[in-house]
Amino acid sequence: MHHLLSSLLYRLIIILYGAFIVLTHDNIIATPFYAILPFVYAPLFILLLGKEKWKYWRLLLDILVVAAVLYGKAPLDNTCFVVALFPLISSIAHTGSHAKYWPILILTGVLLIVVDQQVIPTHLIVAFLVWLAGVQSWYNSQTNKFLSTTVGHIDDYFTNNDGTKKPHEIYKNIIAEINSYLECGYLKNIYSYTLDANNTLWLVNSSEFMWVRTLLLDDKAIAKLKEKRYLLDKESCSRFFLVEQNDFNYVYRCEFDPNYMRLNFRKGYVVSYVLELAFGRMSTLLASEYRIAETRRKAFEETKEHIEYVSKALKAMHFVRNKLSPISSVITFYSDMDTMDAEKVKKMEERVKKEVKQAKGDMSEIIKTANFLLDKQNNPYSGADVETKNIKFLFVILSEIVQYHLGGTVEVSEEIQQFEQRMVVRVSTMQLKLLFTDIVSNIERHKSSGYAIRMDAKDDCLVVSFINDIGISQEADCNNLLRDINNSNNEGIVSRKSHGVYNIKTSASTMGVELKAEIIGEKKNKQYVLRTSFKMFEDNGNNNSNDGNKDTGD
Amino acid sequence: MIEDMIDTIRGAFELAAISEFNENMSFIFCPRSQDVDYGSINDFALIFVDIELAKGSKEDGFSILRRLLNERHYPLNRTIILTGNTVVNEKLEENSIDPKILVVKKPVNYDDIAKVLKERIKLSPEGEYYLI
Numbered sequence: 001m002h003h004l005l006s007s008l009l010y011r012l013i014i015i016l017y018g019a020f021i022v023l024t025h026d027n028i029i030a031t032p033f034y035a036i037l038p039f040v041y042a043p044l045f046i047l048l049l050g051k052e053k054w055k056y057w058r059l060l061l062d063i064l065v066v067a068a069v070l071y072g073k074a075p076l077d078n079t080c081f082v083v084a085l086f087p088l089i090s091s092i093a094h095t096g097s098h099a100k101y102w103p104i105l106i107l108t109g110v111l112l113i114v115v116d117q118q119v120i121p122t123h124l125i126v127a128f129l130v131w132l133a134g135v136q137s138w139y140n141s142q143t144n145k146f147l148s149t150t151v152g153h154i155d156d157y158f159t160n161n162d163g164t165k166k167p168h169e170i171y172k173n174i175i176a177e178i179n180s181y182l183e184c185g186y187l188k189n190i191y192s193y194t195l196d197a198n199n200t201l202w203l204v205n206s207s208e209f210m211w212v213r214t215l216l217l218d219d220k221a222i223a224k225l226k227e228k229r230y231l232l233d234k235e236s237c238s239r240f241f242l243v244e245q246n247d248f249n250y251v252y253r254c255e256f257d258p259n260y261m262r263l264n265f266r267k268g269y270v271v272s273y274v275l276e277l278a279f280g281r282m283s284t285l286l287a288s289e290y291r292i293a294e295t296r297r298k299a300f301e302e303t304k305e306h307i308e309y310v311s312k313a314l315k316a317m318h319f320v321r322n323k324l325s326p327i328s329s330v331i332t333f334y335s336d337m338d339t340m341d342a343e344k345v346k347k348m349e350e351r352v353k354k355e356v357k358q359a360k361g362d363m364s365e366i367i368k369t370a371n372f373l374l375d376k377q378n379n380p381y382s383g384a385d386v387e388t389k390n391i392k393f394l395f396v397i398l399s400e401i402v403q404y405h406l407g408g409t410v411e412v413s414e415e416i417q418q419f420e421q422r423m424v425v426r427v428s429t430m431q432l433k434l435l436f437t438d439i440v441s442n443i444e445r446h447k448s449s450g451y452a453i454r455m456d457a458k459d460d461c462l463v464v465s466f467i468n469d470i471g472i473s474q475e476a477d478c479n480n481l482l483r484d485i486n487n488s489n490n491e492g493i494v495s496r497k498s499h500g501v502y503n504i505k506t507s508a509s510t511m512g513v514e515l516k517a518e519i520i521g522e523k524k525n526k527q528y529v530l531r532t533s534f535k536m537f538e539d540n541g542n543n544n545s546n547d548g549n550k551d552t553g554d
Numbered sequence: 555m556i557e558d559m560i561d562t563i564r565g566a567f568e569l570a571a572i573s574e575f576n577e578n579m580s581f582i583f584c585p586r587s588q589d590v591d592y593g594s595i596n597d598f599a600l601i602f603v604d605i606e607l608a609k610g611s612k613e614d615g616f617s618i619l620r621r622l623l624n625e626r627h628y629p630l631n632r633t634i635i636l637t638g639n640t641v642v643n644e645k646l647e648e649n650s651i652d653p654k655i656l657v658v659k660k661p662v663n664y665d666d667i668a669k670v671l672k673e674r675i676k677l678s679p680e681g682e683y684y685l686i
Binding site for chain 1: 559561562563565566568569572573577606638639640659660661662663664665666
């Protein structure tokens with residue numbers, strides 16, 4: 001479409017400029033006759049429109065129209081000469097297709113010779129130079145096209161357009177692109193490294209698998225690479241590119257076929273230029289991948305801690321079981337004593353005394369083990385890292401959970417939205433997520449008709465209410481739930497079908513959040529309401545509480 | 555007794571000996587695999603093996619059981635696993651040990667031990683113990 005529009009505009013310019021020439025110059029035939037020209041030109045042009053292979057015919061038509069305008073105006077003045085160059089300039093405008101071809105230059109030369117009827121060398125030289133500029137711009141556009149497709153392979157990684165899943169697969173596409181430009185397989189492999197403080201190159205990734213993860217260059221080569229950001233190593237037929245990205249120095253090594261060194265200068269230059277820009281982009285990708293890997297490593301460390309804790313807990317339980325043997329023997333003896341004869345009791349009692357001593361020691365070891373498990377510092381799950389957070393942070397966390405589980409939103413009262421001061425709550429991000437997820441997923445599982453989740457301010461508390469409509473069949477269940485939530489001790493909740501009440505209560509009590517459940521409404525319109533109250537404080541500005549729009553730490 | 559928590563388990567055996575066998579019973583304890591003298595295993599009426607042994611032990615209970623049962627052909631009904639590990643049954647086959655082996659789980663009191671002993675050992679009218 002863009003192509004067609006520029007093509008039409010260009011023809012309009014030929015007609016207008018032609019009219020200008022006709023009106024300002026003496027003409028060989030009566031001026032009004034020239035008015036016919038556009039009416040011949042336009043239909044013929046439309047006839048030739050559409051097909052790519054007819055472009056030469058369209059160009060010939062342009063030249064014929066220009067010839068008709070110029071004919072009989074010899075010797076050509078400058079304004080006339082310019083219109084003679086129009087077809088040549090047009091081919092420059094349509095870069096990428098026919099600027100390269102000699103025929104246009106020859107036709108323009110023929111046109112000049114025919115209309116001028118005498119050969120003016122300067123005119124021909126100017127025409128040649130204009131053509132040369134066209135050829136140059138064609139090459140530029142080719143380079144830009146080459147550059148954008150090559151760099152495009154890196155962008156495709158982000159959108160996974162071409163199924164690239166691992167960054168190193170991008171190199172294969174880049175290599176294919178470069179080699180198709182060079183029209184042979186000169187580029188063998190691409191390796192990327194990071195340069196550390198000791199001038200060792202550490203492999204990041206590469207187009208082929210590498211067993212050797214480091215590369216050492218001599219100091220001179222490193223110094224040159226750092227200075228020029230480019231290095232040619234003839235011995236290994238490699239070109240090195242250095243890209244600085246944040247705190248990293250990424251170094252890319254391109255391994256070429258030995259024949260590459262004999263390549264013509266222009267192509268070699270273009271390839272280096274494209275590679276340099278592609279590697280600039282690649283470095284952004286590698287740096288972001290590094291950040292992601294870092295986050296994963298952190299998550300793994302956390303998981304590792306959790307796994308270790310669970311296996312420690314299991315080991316502790318085995319330890320407790322093992323240590324209970326003496327206590328069990330003592331108890332058995334005193335329970336069975338009455339059924340034994342006196343002599344046996346005497347003998348046994350003597351031995352049991354020893355066993356009591358053993359049991360005493362074992363018991364204190366059992367208690368020590370239990371204390372270890374109960375100590376919150378040893379428990380990576382306790383998540384007791386309570387921090388001061390803006391209420392917006394709480395809103396964002398809750399909204400994300402509600403959106404994910406229920407596809408719904410959280411209603412926030414006007415009062416909260418209009419708080420003038422920055423209000424904060426004391427929460428642990430992990431416990432907060434656990435608490436809200438447990439409650440919201442209960443709604444997800446058990447909701448009957450409607451639900452609502454609201455944030456209100458009441459006294460000095462931020463109250464988040466979870467309101468769920470109750471079906472008649474759910475009433476008994478809800479009454480149990482109500483009792484469990486409002487009950488101050490947790491006994492019996494762990495084992496029963498309890499809608500995760502134990503977890504909800506644990507998370508809430510860790511953060512000092514008050515839980516209150518009630519059933520409101522009458523008969524068919526009953527609703528189960530669970531309120532969680534967070535104590536609110538005015539932000540005194542001393543804490544680095546997170547805003548709602550900050551990363552929620554996933 | 556191939557067992558590392560000797561002090562914890564000794565009482566149950568000694569009390570069992572008093573309560574049911576007129577103290578007419580002796581045991582030896584091996585806390586590590588290298589303490590086991592395979593040449594003398596036939597001198598014992600029963601062998602109790604714990605799975606997890608002392609830190610310095612070269613092999614665990616499973617390896618000892620394999621040596622006893624598969625290499626030395628010590629009778630299966632005279633071998634007993636005594637362990638606090640609750641999932642040992644599931645691990646028997648993968649450790650190529652006959653799953654018919656008796657597994658006694660800790661904690662054990664002298665009464666538990668006495669029952670196991672009586673099930674495997676009988677007192678003859680002449681006052682001699684013999685194996686069933």
